[in-house]
Amino acid sequence: MRKIIFYAPLALFLALALFLLSGLFSDPRERASAIIDKPLPNFALADLMQPDKIWTPEALTGETFLLNVWGVWCPTCNAELGYLTELRQQGVNIVGLYYELPRDPAFDAPFDLAVLQQDVALKLQQQGNPYQFNMLDLERSLSLDLGVSGAPETFIVDANGIVRAHHIGDINPQVWRTKLAPLYQQWSQP
Amino acid sequence: MRALLLCGLLCASISLMAQDILPFDNEQQRQLFNQLTEELRCPQCQNQNIADSNAIVAVDMRQKTYQLIREGKDRQQVLDYMVQRYGDFVHYQPPLNRYTLWLWLAPVLLLLGLAATGIYRRTRHSAERDNTNPANLNTELDQLIERYRSKKP
Numbered sequence: 001m002r003k004i005i006f007y008a009p010l011a012l013f014l015a016l017a018l019f020l021l022s023g024l025f026s027d028p029r030e031r032a033s034a035i036i037d038k039p040l041p042n043f044a045l046a047d048l049m050q051p052d053k054i055w056t057p058e059a060l061t062g063e064t065f066l067l068n069v070w071g072v073w074c075p076t077c078n079a080e081l082g083y084l085t086e087l088r089q090q091g092v093n094i095v096g097l098y099y100e101l102p103r104d105p106a107f108d109a110p111f112d113l114a115v116l117q118q119d120v121a122l123k124l125q126q127q128g129n130p131y132q133f134n135m136l137d138l139e140r141s142l143s144l145d146l147g148v149s150g151a152p153e154t155f156i157v158d159a160n161g162i163v164r165a166h167h168i169g170d171i172n173p174q175v176w177r178t179k180l181a182p183l184y185q186q187w188s189q190p
Numbered sequence: 191m192r193a194l195l196l197c198g199l200l201c202a203s204i205s206l207m208a209q210d211i212l213p214f215d216n217e218q219q220r221q222l223f224n225q226l227t228e229e230l231r232c233p234q235c236q237n238q239n240i241a242d243s244n245a246i247v248a249v250d251m252r253q254k255t256y257q258l259i260r261e262g263k264d265r266q267q268v269l270d271y272m273v274q275r276y277g278d279f280v281h282y283q284p285p286l287n288r289y290t291l292w293l294w295l296a297p298v299l300l301l302l303g304l305a306a307t308g309i310y311r312r313t314r315h316s317a318e319r320d321n322t323n324p325a326n327l328n329t330e331l332d333q334l335i336e337r338y339r340s341k342k343p
Contacts, residue, residue, distance in 0.1 A: 005307070028236065034277040102249055140250050147275045149233035149247045 033166035034147050040161045041145035048098050048134035049117060055135045057161050064188045065093035066180075067155040068130070068171075069148050072116075072123045073101055077152040080170040085128030087176065092184065096134035099143055099151045111138065156180065158187040212256055219259050226255050226268055229283065233276050 035041075040057040047053040068084065070077035088094050098120070103111060113136075120134070137143050146155065149168065156165035165183045167175065214220040227241035234245035240252050251272065258268045272280050284290045 001310075005310075031233075031279050032277055034273070034275055102246060140246070144247075144250055144254060145275060147233075147277070149276070150245065 029168055031168075035155070035163045035166055038163055040157060040163060041142065043142040043145070045135040045137055045142060048096070048120060048136040051113060051136075055133075060095065060157065061161040062159055063093055064156065064158045064184065065095050065132075066184070067095050067097055067146075067157055069097045069099050069143060069146075069151050069153040069155075071099045071101065071151050072119045074099075074151040076170045078123060078127055080152060080172065081124070081127035081130060083172060083176075084130035087171075088130040093132060094130045096131040097142065098134045098136045099140060099148070100136065100138050102140075154180070156183050156187060159190075215260070222265060222268075223256060223259050226259075226265065227252055229281060230255070230269075230272055231280050231282050233280060239282065 040060065042057060044054050044056050047055060066084075066087075070081075072078065084094055100111070100116070103109075116136075124131070135142075140148075146163075147166070152170050154165075154167045154171055155163050158164050164187045165180060167180060169175070171180065212220075212223070214223065224241070228239050230240045230251060232238045232240050232243040232245055232248040232251070234247045235243045238248070240248040240255070254271070255268055258271060263271070269281060278284055284293065286294065
């Protein structure tokens, strides 16, 4: 009994040290997503380049795809465009969800779709175009329903329209290899 | 003249601030809005609530909270709406479940452990106090002397 009490502080200290050590290697941005294994929320968003076309969840079912939240204003999103384009060439389906910035009526010019289309076309021409198409989330309503906290973020949506993964941050070769590719392959199986 | 200018500048800033104030149907709604925006956590800048943060997502969540309150939703409905989208993470008061149970249990267990150690030490002390009995001490002393002598060549 004495021995146990003698070593108790050391054991407590070691346990605390291990706990804090594991904290050093954890990613504070990593958090459980509430959308996993749930169907896509209901939405009706216009196509960014052809505003007459309206996309709904039903129109997106049939094949597993990546839903990539991005914007030309976001440097990290622009940096990942090149690698995403490579993925598209390897046969990965990628749909863009364009995350438009809120506008301050006192400082910003009113929203102009033609200007945005030009900016996007230029950016995709420079960096590569990984997208089959882009949906314009002007009010960020679908983004809010998906639990998006910023750009870039990427979801894996399976053929039945169920969200299977939610990645916060950019996609680079390492993230794709270790985290997303296995899930994409798993949910692409018929 | 300078004082007048200063006064004018101050008034200008006050009227600018006034534009930011949101209209509510009643005082209750305003209080609910203030309470909720302080309790909801910004998912982007993680140690700020959505009232303090100006991240895009915090602005959107503030707006949504405002909209839901104006629609007549109560506190729990707004919280459910946000938790459904951003998880338990988004509320500064975590719910009691099997993952968070330890937050409440750990302090109680530590306190119990401390009390148990205290009681153990106290009983041991009183047990040791029996040794101060002169008769016991004498026999112990005799034993020691005996052992010492037997070791001598």
